[in-house]
Amino acid sequence: MNANKGDWVRIYNVILNVGERGENLPEDTKKVPFEMWDKGFLVNDIATVGDTVEVETIIGRFITGELLEINPSFDVNFGSGVFEPLYIGKQLREMLGE
Amino acid sequence: MDINMSYDNVMSRKNQIMKNAIGIDYEGFESGSIAFDYEKMMKEAGYSLDEIIKIQRDHSVGNTPIIELKNITKIVRKLSPKGKGARIFIKDEATNPSGSFKARRAAVSVYHAKKLGYKGVIAATSGNYGAAVASQAAMHGLKCIIVQECYDSQGQGQPEIIEKARKCEAYGAEVIQLSVGPELFYEFLKLLESTGFFNASLYSPFGIAGVETLGYEISKQFMEREGRNPDVVVCTNAGGGNLTGTARGLIKAGAPETSIVGASVNLKGLHMASDRQFNRKSFTTGHTGFGIPFATFPDRSDVPRSAGRPLRYMDRYVTVNQGEVFYMTEALAQIEGLERGPAGNIALAAAFSIAQELDEDKLILVQETEYTGAGKHLQPQLFFAKEMGIDIAIGDPREEICGLNIILPKHPSLIKAVDLDMDKLKKSYISKAIVNVDNISEDDIRFLAEDTNSTTEFVKEIIDEINRRYE
Numbered sequence: 001m002n003a004n005k006g007d008w009v010r011i012y013n014v015i016l017n018v019g020e021r022g023e024n025l026p027e028d029t030k031k032v033p034f035e036m037w038d039k040g041f042l043v044n045d046i047a048t049v050g051d052t053v054e055v056e057t058i059i060g061r062f063i064t065g066e067l068l069e070i071n072p073s074f075d076v077n078f079g080s081g082v083f084e085p086l087y088i089g090k091q092l093r094e095m096l097g098e
Numbered sequence: 099m100d101i102n103m104s105y106d107n108v109m110s111r112k113n114q115i116m117k118n119a120i121g122i123d124y125e126g127f128e129s130g131s132i133a134f135d136y137e138k139m140m141k142e143a144g145y146s147l148d149e150i151i152k153i154q155r156d157h158s159v160g161n162t163p164i165i166e167l168k169n170i171t172k173i174v175r176k177l178s179p180k181g182k183g184a185r186i187f188i189k190d191e192a193t194n195p196s197g198s199f200k201a202r203r204a205a206v207s208v209y210h211a212k213k214l215g216y217k218g219v220i221a222a223t224s225g226n227y228g229a230a231v232a233s234q235a236a237m238h239g240l241k242c243i244i245v246q247e248c249y250d251s252q253g254q255g256q257p258e259i260i261e262k263a264r265k266c267e268a269y270g271a272e273v274i275q276l277s278v279g280p281e282l283f284y285e286f287l288k289l290l291e292s293t294g295f296f297n298a299s300l301y302s303p304f305g306i307a308g309v310e311t312l313g314y315e316i317s318k319q320f321m322e323r324e325g326r327n328p329d330v331v332v333c334t335n336a337g338g339g340n341l342t343g344t345a346r347g348l349i350k351a352g353a354p355e356t357s358i359v360g361a362s363v364n365l366k367g368l369h370m371a372s373d374r375q376f377n378r379k380s381f382t383t384g385h386t387g388f389g390i391p392f393a394t395f396p397d398r399s400d401v402p403r404s405a406g407r408p409l410r411y412m413d414r415y416v417t418v419n420q421g422e423v424f425y426m427t428e429a430l431a432q433i434e435g436l437e438r439g440p441a442g443n444i445a446l447a448a449a450f451s452i453a454q455e456l457d458e459d460k461l462i463l464v465q466e467t468e469y470t471g472a473g474k475h476l477q478p479q480l481f482f483a484k485e486m487g488i489d490i491a492i493g494d495p496r497e498e499i500c501g502l503n504i505i506l507p508k509h510p511s512l513i514k515a516v517d518l519d520m521d522k523l524k525k526s527y528i529s530k531a532i533v534n535v536d537n538i539s540e541d542d543i544r545f546l547a548e549d550t551n552s553t554t555e556f557v558k559e560i561i562d563e564i565n566r567r568y569e
Contacts, residue, residue: 015276015281015284015285016105016281016284020104020105021105021279021281022105022279022280022281022284024280025279025280025371026369026371026372026373028372028373028374029278029279029371029372029373031373032251032277032373033251033277034276034277034279034281035249035251035276035277036274036275036276036277036285037248037249037274037275037276038272038273038274038275039267039272039273057272058267058270058271058272059218059241059242059243059270059271059272060241061272061293074260074261074263074264075255075260076257076260076261076264076472076473076478077472077473077478078472078475078477078478078481079257079477079478079480079481079482079485080481081477082476082477082480082481082484082490084480084490084492084506085424085425085428085476085480085506087492088425088428088429088432088506089428089429089431089432089433091509091510092169092173092429092432092433092510093432093433095173095176095510096169096172096173096433098176
């Protein structure tokens with residue numbers, strides 16, 4: 001899928017590769033790169049996911065990175081229903097009614 | 099990579115970058131040794147209480163209601179010995195513009211940044227403070243960047259943090275999301291240097307002084323409705339600023355006798371910089387992973403001297419488990435009709451237990467709530483925990499093992515605030531403070547006694563004990 005100039009996109013960068021990272025890290029963290037994600041309006045005329053692109057962020061900074069997502073969504077929701085806490089209200093209401 | 103932007107190079111410029119970005123010369127408060135003049139820093143770099151009240155009022159911050167939790171108090175009394183069971187109150191800080199007490203801290207920092215002529219503000223935070231800074235920046239017309247630790251190496255993000263990114267963007271901020279690791283500070287420094295923006299640190303004198311109004315309001319509101327100050331105030335404790343500011347405000351209001359309790363959610367065994375363990379916790383703040391290190395070494399923050407110094411003011415420090423906080427979050431909604439975010443209810447879980455130790459005529463206040471919504475709610479947080487392989491059980495919360503399970507108490511009588519050993523915390527603070535210091539002066543000893551709310555005799559005893567260990 002192509003993105004056009006002015007599209008709102010999400011970009012990605014590796015800030016520090018494995019070996020460039022800070023000191024005193026736990027073993028698992030040492031083995032992975034230090035990464036970043038940001039969003040902005042595409043500056044390039046046209047680009048495809050995976051291309052290195054330039055964007056203008058919402059506050060007007062120009063940064064480059066790998067094009068990751070076009071019209072990025074907010075993946076926050078309430079998840080699938082979790083039934084475990086349902087006893088709590090019942091239990092407390094019963095105690096109040098005693 | 100440009101050599102000047104390498105990790106080591108940027109870190110070596112830390113002091114200069116920080117000085118430019120906060121407009122405070124901390125040298126003026128230093129003694130050259132362990133001691134520094136805390137009160138001078140708070141006075142000269144900060145604002146008076148009256149000025150802060152005005153700044154906050156002008157930006158719709160503060161004056162939040164206090165609500166008596168009558169049904170929760172009834173449950174407490176059913177579980178208490180005869181004559182015990184203090185009345186529990188909560189300060190509904192979720193009614194601040196950005197949905198938490200952090201608006202108080204941000205109001206002063208952003209006002210100050212604007213006054214000094216900065217074009218924008220930056221804050222490094224995955225928590226409610228980001229939304230608070232973004233909201234205040236929107237009011238003042240300043241640009242805003244929020245830097246978050248958000249994802250593990252699999253690209254999995256904590257739902258609570260992703261929600262806060264959304265909220266910051268809603269206020270017009272740029273949100274930079276990072277993977278797990280303390281190198282967030284490196285990225286933060288690079289941003290401060292390249293933008294010339296103000297460091298809206300949580301730990302500056304403005305950030306802490308902004309919370310003093312919370313303590314002040316508590317006293318004023320209690321005098322008005324109950325004719326006296328609360329006996330106990332419970333503060334959720336992470337970086338120490340909430341507790342410090344609240345306690346200072348209470349003292350300024352003339353309530354020095356009110357006992358201050360810090361409460362953190364117990365995350366024992368989880369390493370805060372571990373890529374794998376990052377998503378095996380259900381609380382991203384208010385936990386012991388911040389609370390204990392910041393209490394015992396406050397100057398580990400993003401400014402040379404933290405204005406948040408919780409051991410100065412803390413009478414007691416307790417922990418509660420994740421399952422207990424989720425239980426109380428559900429209880430607050432189900433029997434008090436207040437749906438609020440889980441992280442704000444850590445102090446509530448602690449207060450529920452402590453109230454059972456106190457006489458019926460005592461007053462105990464939980465000094466915050468926070469907003470809730472998609473991602474930042476017990477449903478998505480427990481769902482995410484399940485996805486991460488955490489077992490959700492109903493049973494005895496004492497059997498909870500962080501990173502493996504979350505145990506919702508099968509009965510409210512099982513909710514217990516567990517005391518941390520205050521002397522041990524103070525010893526830990528002193529031993530960290532004196533590392534690599536050859537000549538500890540009388541001034542240093544006096545300072546350490548003040549900073550740990552102990553005595554010079556206590557400090558000397560600890561120093562002797564440590565020296566003997568190395569002889």
